Amino acid sequence: MAAAASCSSASALSRASSCPPRTQRRRSCAHTTTSSPRVGFAPYGKHWRQVRKLVTAHLLTAKKVHSYHAARQEEVRLVVAKLREAAAVGVGVDIGGAVNAFANDIICRAVCGKFFREEGRNRLFRELNHVTTILVAGFNMEDYFPGFASLLGVFTRFRSNKVSQTHQRWDMLLEEIISDHERRKTFEHRRGAGGDDDEQEESDFIDMMLSVQQKYGITRDHIKAILMDMFEAGTATSSLVLEFAMVELMRNPHLMAKLQAEVRNKTPKGHEMVNEENLSSMVYLRAVVKETLRLHPPAPLLVPHQSMADCDIDGYTIPSGTRVIINAWAISRDPKSWEKPERFMDGGSSADINFKGKDFEFTPFGAGRRMCPGSNFGLATINIMLANLVYCFDWMLPGGVEKEDIDMAEVFGLTVHRKEKLILVPKPHDTFAHPVQPEAGSMKA
Ligand code: HEM
Helix, strand or coil, X not given: CCCCCCCCCHHHHHHHHHCCCCEEECCCCCCCCCCCCCCCCCCCCHHHHHHHHHHHHHHCCHHHHHHCHHHHHHHHHHHHHHHHHHHHHCCCEEHHHHHHHHHHHHHHHHHHCCCCCHHHHHHHHHHHHHHHHHHHHCCCHHHHCHHHHHHHHHHHHHHHHHHHHHHHHHHHHHHHHHHHHHHHHHHHHHHCCCCCHHHHHCCCHHHHHHHHHHHHCCCHXXXXXXXXXXXXXXXXXHHHHHHHHXXXXXXXXXXXXXXXXXXXXXXXXXXXXXXHHHHCCCHHHHHHHHHHHHHCCCCCCCCCEEECCCEEECCXXXXXXXXXXXXXXXXXXXXXXXXXXXXXXXXCCCCCCCCCCCCCCCCCCCXXXXXXXXXXXXXXXXXXXXXXXXXXXXXXXXXXXXXXXXXXXXECCCCCEECCCCEEEEEECCCCCCCCCCCCCCCCC
């Protein structure tokens, strides 16, 4: 990937920390599908501060993320059941497709509550999210070559028709679901049912937003824009990490064996599935996820920023108002920071490096005030699914395919995905059997 960065080295970022990179978000398609600016693309200002506060204080807190643990477990169980069906007939499974549907359903459930499968809504969201990702996340020529904007007229007109159709479909679906929530609330209010504490804790994003709408002074359009952000920012990111983790494990069978040994040893014998309580002691699992984020950050150029003050980086003056694109992908493979940067779990270990915005050599979630507010939600989704994929199954490549044949070509966008599908054949693991492989202590391979 070309290092398309105005500010692309670790040292540039470190310098920027003493001269804080006061940036705001700027993207020409910030209004792509709703009439309100989206959280992720909203410029710095009062509206963004309000919405960001709402999202971090009410939707994505550690407590809220934890409150969805039973929902996550149920969704993982459904995926495992489908994989068992595939295993029974010995067919290959499109891993990317399976984990993308899973990540979408997890977000759907957090957004809409228990009844998110009603009338195939989860499938509709998946389809809309897919179309939106193509529209928003595609390589936006105007972002990188603003001088060509006038030459892109026809393409831009075609795109804006598609954008307005997609906008209408999102609007209708979200309107329907928000109205359902309001009707249910009025009905419960009339019955005098306030819901017990557990119900309050598990309340979905729409309930939460309706309950604080007045406090934050947000409109219905704002609510819809926030919900869209949750889908777009939360689905592909988590599922790409899961898919790339499986790719790397298939390319490195000794690492797969080591991970399976850990997960199978740390899950009580005979348990049909791993549950979230078992995860806390699985250090190698967390190391694999972290290393996957180092080599394959789902948003390799983060989201474009715009500097709000003049700033000096490595002797270059970056004037206020400059579009700043940060190449997190190149930074987390920089040989100055990592011993064998291209090797999975076999280089300068990422175990001791903070990946939540403190160490600038590794920032898959960004850093600073625009940093991802959904990292805990995403990691919870990834950890439980990956643990179960390697606990419940042994995995094989389809007949005739060798690990060296796995194509690592990628398709560029705001998120980067694999060009080829990863097709794997699952073989159920006997969870009553003792694990055979010894567990090694080191974080490295
Ligand atoms: C492994 C999973 C995830 C990764 C790697 C990831 C990564 C990122 C990155 C790189 C950014 C831009 C940061 C910047 O430009 O400085 C971002 C922003 C954002 N992410 Fe995530 N994300 C993940 C999961 C999630 C989830 C699950 C949600 C919500 C449910 C979410 C919600 C957001 C939002 C709302 C923003 C915009 C924040 C703002 O502009 O203030 N993300 N994410």
